[in-house]
Each structure stands twice: as C-alpha cells, then as structure tokens.
Amino acid sequence: MSRTQRTLVALFVLACAASLLYYFLDSQAWLVNLFAGAIVSVVVDRIIGAALKPDPTVTLFHPGSMIAWIFVQSYLKEPSSERLSRMSCVMWALYFRASPFKRKIIEQATPAVAAGLILAMQGRRDLVAEAGLNFSHLKELARRAAKWELYRKYLLQRAASELPAIHRRARECAGVDDYVIGDDLRLVSDAALTERIGASRSETVHLFATTAQLSRDFIHGLKAVMDKIEKVNFYICSPLVISHGTLLGLDSEYENPEFCINPSQVVLDDEGKVNQEADHIRRAISVLAAMEEILALAGAARLRIKLFTKHYPGVKIRLLERNSYIQIQPGSLSYQNNLYRFGLDSDSGTFVREVVGDLQRLAADGFVESVPAAREALDELRHLAVNELAVHLIARGISAELLAKTIPRISARVRSPLSDRFLADLFARLGAFESTVRSTDRLATIPLLQRPAHISVGMVVIREDQILLIKKADNFYQGKYSIVAGHVEVGEGPCEALSRESKEELGILPASSSLACAPFLLDDECRHGSSDHIWFVFACTLGQECITADRSEISKLEWVPLGQLHKWQERLTDGAIGVLKAIGRL
Secondary structure: OOOHOOOOOOOOHHHHHHHHHHHOOOOOOOOHHHHHHOOOOOOOOHHHHHOOOHHHHHHHOOOOOOHHHHHHHHHHHHHOOOHHHHHHHHHHHHHHHOOEOHHHHHHOOOOHHHHHHHHHHOOOOOOOOOOOOHHHHHHHHHHHHOOOOOOOOHHHHHHHOEEEEEEEHHHHHHOOOOOEEEHHHHHHHHHHHHHHHHHOOEEOOOOEOOOOOOOOOHHHHHHHHHHHHEEEEEEEEOOOOOOOOHHHHHHHHHOOOHOOOOOEEEEEEEEOOOHHHHHHHHHHHHHHHHHHHHHHOOOOOOOEEEEEHHHHHHHEEEEEEOOOOOEEOOOOOOOOOOOEEEEEEEHHHHHHHHHHHHHHHHHHHOOOEEEOOOOHHHHHHHHHHHHHHHHHHHHOOHHHHHHHHHHHHOOOOOOHHHHHHHHHHHHHHHHHHHHHHOOOOEEEEEEEEEEEEEEEEEEEEOOOOOOEEEEEEEEOOOEEEEEEEEOOOOOOOHHHHHHHHHHHHHHEEEEEEEOOOOOOEEOOOOOOOEEEEEEEEEEEEOOOOOOOOOOOEEEEEEEEHHHHHHHHHHHHHHHHHHHHHHHOOO
C-alpha cells in the first residue's frame, strides 16, 4: 500500500473514531460525524475502494457504511425524533447528496445501510432517482434490512403500539432464525396457516387486512378448510372517510419518493402521478369488496367484521385461538403495505392468549368497531361510504364531471364486481350533492346517516401562537365562545360560505385559506334545530385590515394563546370543542 493510501486509511480510521464519540457520549459530536461521513464517502469510494476492489471484504468499506451503521444503530436502539433527524441528516449527506439517487447504492447496501435508507427516504417526495429505479428495488432494500435483527426488533416494537403482547416480546420474536422475507412471505405464510387450520377443529380465526381484496389463492386455501372453522374475526380499515380516519391516514404513502410507490396498485393521472382522490375511491371499494368476499366464503353465521376506525395498526396478524398459532408481519413504516418486509410465527399458547386479550381491548377502547356480517348491514355501509366520499370529493374540488374521467382507471385497478355499482352510486351522489345547493331550501344539506345533515364552515385563525375566538351574541349559545363559523346556504360552496361568514362577522375577507383537515361529521346542535353537521374547517390568515366585528353577531373577540386553549374548554361551544379537537388543537 502506498504512502498516500496509508494516509487515507488513517483519515478513515480517525473519522470512524469521531463517530464513536456520538455512540458512547451522545453529545454534539454528531456534527463531527456529518462532516466525517462526507469525507469518508469520497475518500473510500474513489481511492481506498478502488485499491481493494479485488478483495471481497470491500463491502466493509462501502462509502460511509460504518458511519451509517453507527447512526442507524444508535437510532434503532433508542428511537427519538432527535436521533431520527440526526441519522437522516447523515444518510442524506452520505448517499443522497449526488442527484439522481443511483441503483448502485441499493445493490451494494449492507443491512444497516438498507435500514437507514428506508428510514431516511420516508416522506421525501422530492428525492430524484435515476431512470429504471422502481418499486422492486425498494423491495430489495426491505429484504436486506430485514436480515438485521435490530431492525426487525424496531419494526415489531413500532408496529405493536396498540398490541402490548407483541411489543413486550419484540426482542424474543426478532431473534428467531426461521423468519421469512421477500416475495416468499405470502406463499409461505398462506400455506402454513391453512395447514394449521386443517389440523384443528372448531377453530376461531383472526385475520388482519389493510384495504386489499383477498388473493385468489388465499380464498381457495381457506375454502378447503372452512369445515374446520367455527368463527372468523376479520379486521380491515373502515371505508368511511369522514366518520373514521383510517383510509386518509394512509395518505403518507403518497409522500414517499415516486419509485417507492407501486404503480400497478394505485390510480395514476395523465402524467403518471398518483391521483389521490381517485385512489381514495379505489381503497374504499377494495375494503368493501374484501368484506363481500369473506362474507361469501365464511357466511354470516361464522363471520365477525371489525373495522379499524382510527388508523391501521403497523402489523398484520393471522391468529388461530384453538390451535395456539400466530403469524406476525410488521409493516409499520409509511410505504405501501404490500412491500413485504418479514414475517414470523409462533405456537406459544401463552403468547397467543396475550395477543387475543389485546385484540379484545382494541374493541373495548374503540379502536375497532364491529359491523354486522349481514347483507343489509354491508349495503348500508356501502351507502354511507358513498355519501362520505361524495362530501370528501367536493371538499377536494372534484366534481361529477371530473370523477367520470377517472372512473375507467379506478375500475381497472380494483377489478371487482362491486366496482361498477359503487362508482355509479358515487357519481349520482356527487351530482346530487352539487345540485343540493341549488334547491329551494334555505340551508344546504346532504343526506347522511339516514337523516339530513347541515353543512357548516369554520374559520381557524392563528397569529403569533394565538387563536381568534369570538363570543356569540345570540342567546342560543349561552355566552360561550367559538371560532368564526356558519352554515353553507343554498347556492354556495364551502369556500363561498367561508368568505361570507368572515365578511359578516369580522368585516374583512381572509387573506388566505386552506382546508385544515378532511371534512368530518360532528354531533353539535345548532339554532336551526339540526344536531348533525358536516364541517369544512379552514386554516385562515387575515390581512392588515382592521377587524370590525358585527355586534349583532359577536359580543366579544379574544386572541387566546394556544398553550392556554385547554383552560377555555368550559367557555367554548360544543361545536367549537369538536372542531378544535378534530384539527388537533384540543
């Protein structure tokens, strides 16, 4: 080795030593690591790596791999937002600084680097990748990362926040040698599950799904052993986009780099980008189709349908109570759930009973909601899903005319007999909603939950960490405070109603406004006699004009510090409390 190379090796060792400061001291040495990692990336790749290429141990000197290992391990051992930020910063300095992101990096990634890349890429829609990089490469990254026990433990613990039994046993589960990774996961797990059911009798089965329809092979395998099953508990995301937040909670998948999204699964627009509104429809149809499939397979007498109402847990579970068998497939990151990471199983009776207890608590805590496994109940659920999607689409600016243009693409992705009927109903409902505001009624309404619901708009104004509250002059509100809000009247859309209410109550128009969250249903009585309201809540800013409150509408105006808002709950109207909770301010 030449003198130059010896010098560079010495620099490499010094850089790694600097990184150890962070690992052992958890000090501000992470700044040194960032600088050192950038040096090592260039030095090792261009000079030392070239000199050692014939040596198979060159993978140990992959650009910054040791630096990456230190930071990724530090985060996985004690996860925190600060450590995640540091690790992501280092990974971006080492692997993403040169654009576009190259396939070579994935092909040479060690398990630790693969884990770090997967974690650092989440939410980075701005990442530009070289041509040819696609979803299959992300699956390869996931396969490599799953070889690392520490990463498997991390995924299990993150996935099982609502399932304490799995969280407690994460280390034990992650350390097993017979886990399955990659594309073999579904084939191996399906065969193992049906074999166990076939060896049992009067079995109670628990099955988790996200939004996908059940595969033909899985349905065929279950059909062969249905005579051994006494009860099926089927858990799946709720298709209601307003009453429940599960489907829209999956939107984080769309925020990842383009090559991390499986184009064969989602609905795309003319430019090849994900059409989020159309994909929301696809997901709702897929959920309903999956329930139809499992109902046809198991029958109403044996089936219990349970909807995830808040968010989908980060783990897929398939469990047999009588045979004491469980399959666990973590998928707790923000990528599409068909990105196979790893799966493992257990036949520990104690473990299975603990998980069954956790599943029962999910229902008791309102995390899941039961739906009767009957034709009438599923038809009603489909009707509600159509109504809520119509409201959601209107809020996103989607008309019946725009929907008609995307229907063929949605149908092509779902491929379910339910699709045509659902889309036809949604098209009709959306058209009816558009015409509702042109009716002869004074207040715009929409049929929801089997009775009319008023449509309301709310205006959340925050300035310098203070929120604007108004005291209603109308005696109906009993002297309580609220946000600027009102009903959508005939002939208006939500945005027009917002402008009118702001002008009427504050004397000025909002300088800017955007939806603060998806429209939601709220049970709050108004002076017009309705207790059901669909709320469109906007985050608004005001210009420099002076507020001139209409005293016939507002008796007092207050700017309340956000940190003190919880102390005001007794002084707020029920509607204001519901709105502020919906947007995460209470």
